[in-house]
Amino acid sequence: MRQTRFKTWKLGALMGGLLSAAAIAGPAMAADAGSFPDHNIQYIIPFGPGGESDISARLQQKYFQDITGQQLIIQYMAGGGGAVGWSQLNEMDGDGYTIMGTNLPHIILKPMGKDPGFKTEDLKNFFYFHYSPDALIVKKDSPYKTLDDLIAAAKKAPGSVTVSGSGTQSANDIANRRFESMADVKTTYIPFKGTGAAVTALLGGQVQAEWGYTTTAANHKDKVRMLAVAADERHPLFPDVPTFKELGYDMTGGAYRGMAVPKGTPEDVTENLSSLFQQINQNPEFRQKMENLGFVLINVPYGDVDEFMAEQKQAYEEVARSMGIIE
Amino acid sequence: MENLSFMMVAFSPINFLLAVLGVAAGIFIEALPGLSATMAVAVLVPVTFGMPPEAALIMLGAIYTGAIYGGSYAAILVNTPGTPAAIATTFDGYPMAQRGDGDLAVTLSTMSSMVGGLVGALALLTLAPLLAQVALKFGSVEYFWLAIFGLTLISALSEGSALKGFIGAGLGLLLSTVGVSVIGADIRYAFGSQFLLGGVEVISALIGLYCIPVLIDLVATPSAHLEPPEEGRGIRFGEGLSLMWRGKFNALRSAIIGTAVAILPGAGGSIASLVSYSEARRTSPRSDQFGKGEPDGVIATETANNATVGGGFIPTFVLGIPGTPPDAVILGALLVQGFRTGPEMFTTNVGVTYTFIGGLFIATLLMLPIGLLIGRYAFKSIVSIPKALLVPSIAFMTIIGTYAIRNNPFDVVVMVVLGVVGWVLSRYGVKPSPIVLGLILGPIAEQGFVQGYLMGNASGSVMGAFFGRPLSLAIIALVLLSVLFPLWRAWRTRSPKETANGH
Numbered sequence: 153m154r155q156t157r158f159k160t161w162k163l164g165a166l167m168g169g170l171l172s173a174a175a176i177a178g179p180a181m182a183a184d185a186g187s188f189p190d191h192n193i194q195y196i197i198p199f200g201p202g203g204e205s206d207i208s209a210r211l212q213q214k215y216f217q218d219i220t221g222q223q224l225i226i227q228y229m230a231g232g233g234g235a236v237g238w239s240q241l242n243e244m245d246g247d248g249y250t251i252m253g254t255n256l257p258h259i260i261l262k263p264m265g266k267d268p269g270f271k272t273e274d275l276k277n278f279f280y281f282h283y284s285p286d287a288l289i290v291k292k293d294s295p296y297k298t299l300d301d302l303i304a305a306a307k308k309a310p311g312s313v314t315v316s317g318s319g320t321q322s323a324n325d326i327a328n329r330r331f332e333s334m335a336d337v338k339t340t341y342i343p344f345k346g347t348g349a350a351v352t353a354l355l356g357g358q359v360q361a362e363w364g365y366t367t368t369a370a371n372h373k374d375k376v377r378m379l380a381v382a383a384d385e386r387h388p389l390f391p392d393v394p395t396f397k398e399l400g401y402d403m404t405g406g407a408y409r410g411m412a413v414p415k416g417t418p419e420d421v422t423e424n425l426s427s428l429f430q431q432i433n434q435n436p437e438f439r440q441k442m443e444n445l446g447f448v449l450i451n452v453p454y455g456d457v458d459e460f461m462a463e464q465k466q467a468y469e470e471v472a473r474s475m476g477i478i479e
Numbered sequence: 480m481e482n483l484s485f486m487m488v489a490f491s492p493i494n495f496l497l498a499v500l501g502v503a504a505g506i507f508i509e510a511l512p513g514l515s516a517t518m519a520v521a522v523l524v525p526v527t528f529g530m531p532p533e534a535a536l537i538m539l540g541a542i543y544t545g546a547i548y549g550g551s552y553a554a555i556l557v558n559t560p561g562t563p564a565a566i567a568t569t570f571d572g573y574p575m576a577q578r579g580d581g582d583l584a585v586t587l588s589t590m591s592s593m594v595g596g597l598v599g600a601l602a603l604l605t606l607a608p609l610l611a612q613v614a615l616k617f618g619s620v621e622y623f624w625l626a627i628f629g630l631t632l633i634s635a636l637s638e639g640s641a642l643k644g645f646i647g648a649g650l651g652l653l654l655s656t657v658g659v660s661v662i663g664a665d666i667r668y669a670f671g672s673q674f675l676l677g678g679v680e681v682i683s684a685l686i687g688l689y690c691i692p693v694l695i696d697l698v699a700t701p702s703a704h705l706e707p708p709e710e711g712r713g714i715r716f717g718e719g720l721s722l723m724w725r726g727k728f729n730a731l732r733s734a735i736i737g738t739a740v741a742i743l744p745g746a747g748g749s750i751a752s753l754v755s756y757s758e759a760r761r762t763s764p765r766s767d768q769f770g771k772g773e774p775d776g777v778i779a780t781e782t783a784n785n786a787t788v789g790g791g792f793i794p795t796f797v798l799g800i801p802g803t804p805p806d807a808v809i810l811g812a813l814l815v816q817g818f819r820t821g822p823e824m825f826t827t828n829v830g831v832t833y834t835f836i837g838g839l840f841i842a843t844l845l846m847l848p849i850g851l852l853i854g855r856y857a858f859k860s861i862v863s864i865p866k867a868l869l870v871p872s873i874a875f876m877t878i879i880g881t882y883a884i885r886n887n888p889f890d891v892v893v894m895v896v897l898g899v900v901g902w903v904l905s906r907y908g909v910k911p912s913p914i915v916l917g918l919i920l921g922p923i924a925e926q927g928f929v930q931g932y933l934m935g936n937a938s939g940s941v942m943g944a945f946f947g948r949p950l951s952l953a954i955i956a957l958v959l960l961s962v963l964f965p966l967w968r969a970w971r972t973r974s975p976k977e978t979a980n981g982h
Contacts (some may be wrong), residue, residue: 196886199523210815214528228521229886231677236887239673266666269673273834314937320664323669330838340937342930345661345922348807352744352800356615357933371799371814415639445814 188248188424193224195411196252198237200230203346204367205253207329208409211441212281215432232268232318234258239269242276246416256280256408257323258470263294264478272465273426278422279429280410280452282442284365285383286327286403288315289376291354294361299379299399302361304336310338316350317363319343323407324363326471327382333474334401336354351376365388365406369469370446382406388443405467410452426454482578485830489537489837497534498541499840502849504971505545509561510553511876515682516546516562516884517804524812526867530818532831537838539812543805544596544788544842548850551588551781556581556861557873559690563681563749563919564784567756567910569689570636571776577770579706581862585854586719587774589847590662591730594723595782596843598734599741599789603796604836611797614742616835619934620945623744623927624954626920629750630755631961633913640908641965647909651917658906661922662929674889683881683894684918688911690877691898697870705862716851726778729759737783741790744800751790751918755783759942763962789839796824796832857894 193216195320199205209226214403216224229237229252232263237252238259244250252275255296289298296302306313317324320343328341342359344350347368354362362368362376366387369378378393381405386395398405411429430453442449452460472478508519519542527535551563553930555572568588575584602610617625633644657668658678665724669675697704723730735754740751759779760769769776792809799820803805813820824832861869881894900909935944943950 174616200804200807201517201524202801202804202811207811207814210524210811213525223525226521227527231680231885231887232673235659235673236677238887239676250699267671267673300749312939314934314938320660320662322664340933342928342933343662345926348744348800352615352798353618353930355798355800356618357617371819372821374820374823429525441815444817 179479187220188421189220192225194227194250195224195253196227196229196237196250197240198229198231198234198253203405204365205255206440207312207445208209208442208447209253209281211438212429215435215438216428218430219431232330233262233322235262235268235270238262238275241270241412242274242415244414246414246418248413248421251278251411251413253427254410254412255411256283256464257405257468260465261321261326261472261477264469264472265333274415274418275412276415276422277410277412277457277461278454279425280408280450280457281429281433282447282449283406283408283422284367284391284446285379285387285448286323287364287366287369287379287381288379289354289362289364289369290360290379291350291357292375292377294362294377296379297321299394299396302379303337305360306335306337306339309387311340313337313339313361314342314359315339315361315363316342316359317371318345318347318350321475323405326361326468326475327403327405330403330405330471331396331401341460350409365446366448370372370444374465383448386448387448389446406448408450408464410457482829482833486837486840487495488830488834492797493529493549494534494537494834494838495630495841497530497538498838499845499849500874501538501541501869502545502842502845505542505547506549506552506611506846506853508536508542509549510545510853511880513562514880514883516543519543519546520805520808527812528815530596531572532818533727533834533838534836535812536809536831537817537842540835540839541842541845542789543809544785544839544846545849546805547785547788548589548592548846550779550784551592551777552585552854552857555588555777556586557690558693559877560685562784563685563915564752564787565780566685566749566915567636567752567780570756570776570912571771574770574772575774575777576705580772583718583722583774583854584777585852587722587777589850589854590719590723591733591778591781592816592850593847595734595737596769596784596788596846597840598731598782599738599786600836600839600843601789602738602786603703603789603792604833607793608795608822610739610742610762614744614794614798614800614802617743618928618948619927620933620948621927621954622743623797623931623945624951624958625750628958628961629753629916629920630924631958632753633916635823636753636757636912639954643908644910645915647904647911647913648917650909650920651914653917653920653970655921656925661926671865672889674883674887677885677887679893679897679917679918680881680884680887680890682854682884683890683921684897685915686877686881687894687896687898688901688914690873692869692902692905692911693893694870694874695899695902697866707785707862722774723778727776727814729763729775730778730782732758733779733782734786734863737786738790739928740783741787741802742793744794744802749789749916749930752780752783755779756757757830757961785843791838794916796820796822797822813837814969851962852869856907 197205213224241252260272263271290296344460350362353359381393382396382405508514551568554560554565554568555576558569558573560566572584633648647942658676736755737751756779759775760766791806793804794800795806795810802812878891881891931944935941
């Protein structure tokens with residue numbers, strides 16, 4: 153069923169506007185007339201509030217305002233693991249004042265084999281700003297001190313090592329499949345609803361390991377230990393944790409986050425947005441805050457997005473084929 | 480005593496003012512059907528970025544406290560729970576309002592919410608690290624059994640016929656499977672619609688199932704929406720106070736249940752208020768009055784759901800695992816402010832933590848005067864507004880509220896369709912509460928079951944996974960008790976008027 157377009161972002165804008173006007177933080181708006189952006193931008197997160205997509209967007213908010221004098225108004229459009237939002241993006245106003253968070257591997261995996269209402273190549277991504285590297289995590293008191301310990305246990309009794317993660321055919325599920333085939337082991341992957349529930353299962357001792365991210369480990373630093381990180385280099389927060397590459401497994405990846413505009417958005421506006429967010433990415437304070445939470449910053453501006461997406465798509469298609477998601 | 484001095488920071492004029500503002504804003508937002516506590520907190524998060532962390536947290540905590548309480552207005556006066564936590568408030572609150580005791584119900588809800596909020600905050604202050612460890616003991620299997628327990632309460636809560644209660648619950652369970660499943664990523668009952676992929680949103684179902692039938696009945700019957708109160712009656716403070724005193728054990732028990740259930744991430748307020756409601760009814764000498772406007776029913780649910788505020792912060796602070804959806808937003812705000820949860824919250828950042836808890840106490844205490852003031856006007860205006868104005872205003876709010884949850888116009892369609900279906904079903908005795916419970920508990924039961932099964936397989940014993948843990952066995956015992964107790968009581972009394980038994 154096709155809906156007529158509801159122009160109702162205004163409600164949120166109105167509420168946000170009223171409330172922020174009422175609050176103490178009344179920033180002086182000093183934008184030049186005629187320059188982009190000359191009013192607030194709606195930033196839609198296709199997930200619920202409180203997750204990593206939300207948190208990283210919230211961190212951008214402040215610096216966006218510092219640079220432009222305008223606000224990023226964050227809205228949520230949760231449902232279908234992002235599909236509800238992405239399937240509606242291209243019907244929204246393409247004037248540069250509506251942008252939406254996009255996530256890898258979600259936007260590549262979802263349209264494979266079934267129709268979630270959008271196609272990967274229909275999303276006009278303009279900037280990828282960071283990723284949370286995949287990490288294999290155990291409790292502090294786990295008998296698995298190293299990745300080899302876990303592999304040895306899994307080899308000894310195939311399927312007996314339980315690993316929690318967020319969702320099926322998700323970044324975590326894929327990471328586990330890749331790891332299984334590289335290390336030639338069999339584990340039992342147990343999907344949970346969200347990273348929070350997956351880490352709870354680990355902390356409660358229900359599972360022996362968890363596929364999470366460096367961010368998960370940063371958040372539960374005192375209680376967990378990472379066996380290996382799927383990044384090119386060791387994370388500055390965890391200088392003692394090896395990368396999978398160092399251990400001989402060619403694994404890098406994680407949850408990448410970027411932004412897209414509706415298809416009709418003019419090229420110059422899109423370029424403009426891309427350079428604005430690149431500026432935020434270069435702010436040392438922003439970089440420090442992101443790093444402290446466990447994120448890894450990347451810069452993929454509009455001009456490089458196509459190439460980046462092509463690489464990612466190829467990598468995930470291989471895994472998807474081996475998982476039987478596509479023929 | 481150092482901690483006490485941190486708590487006193489919350490009393491600084493500016494922090495106090497923020498708490499007043501927060502509570503009032505929370506009450507207003509939540510009093511409108513459909514605008515949820517999560518949304519109230521999320522909308523205000525950017526406002527708090529410019530503030531010092533203590534002030535920001537106090538304001539967010541106050542909004543949350545006010546919002547959970549404010550949900551009771553719509554439940555009592557319009558029969559529409561603003562949050563799942565307020566479902567059970569409609570059972571007795573609305574009948575009270577219908578017979579002209581809406582003001583008393585609001586007063587009781589205010590006092591109960593304060594008591595519940597204080598107990599929850601006290602638990603957060605004194606027992607947080609200990610209780611958080613209990614929360615971790617709850618695994619997938621325990622969540623599965625807990626959901627089953629919740630479903631068995633339906634039979635106890637069904638008006639008239641347990642069978643019709645289970646029909647409703649079955650419908651709710653079926654609705655909960657719509658969309659992309661968490662485990663397996665299968666697409667179920669989406670009929671090719673991209674909108675149905677996101678599933679049936681619980682709050683929009685709540686609004687539809689409860690509010691639309693009220694609207695239809697308002698239009699279909701000539702009588703006034705609520706019985707007008709006698710002239711010159713105040714807020715019935717004294718009367719409320721004596722009822723509270725009579726129900727003190729009920730209130731205390733409900734507050735403890737509320738706190739205890741809230742420390743379980745994901746289960747939260749709806750189960751808490753249901754369990755305390757059914758406990759209140761089971762132990763009350765007036766149990767046949769429950770569901771017909773028994774004040775103790777309102778006391779039980781409202782103490783329980785406000786106790787979940789403090790209780791929910793326990794796993795949020797100690798483990799970094801949000802207990803409720805609004806907690807997730809507040810946790811996000813904490814991270815953006817540069818704080819990490821966990822033991823640090825009680826060591827390095829102890830100042831912020833205790834100031835926040837102090838703020839929570841202030842907000843809870845402020846709820847009494849602010850709530851009574853706003854509640855009085857809410858009641859008066861709902862009673863005195865002519866129907867021709869009331870119906871379109873509520874209808875408008877239901878649509879805006881439903882849309883705003885996920886910014887999804889299709890949720891509005893689902894809301895209206897469910898509302899009409901719910902109206903028809905309730906004419907045949909299938910009430911909305913079992914349907915909504917099925918919708919909420921379905922995913923908890925499903926995920927818990929599959930996860931438990933997978934873990935059992937990996938360890939070599941599926942039966943052991945489901946029946947081998949002491950905590951599971953305790954919950955199974957509760958399930959049996961809640962199924963068998965009504966049978967036993969029916970057998971013992973053998974009264975011919977058994978059909979009138981309860982809600």
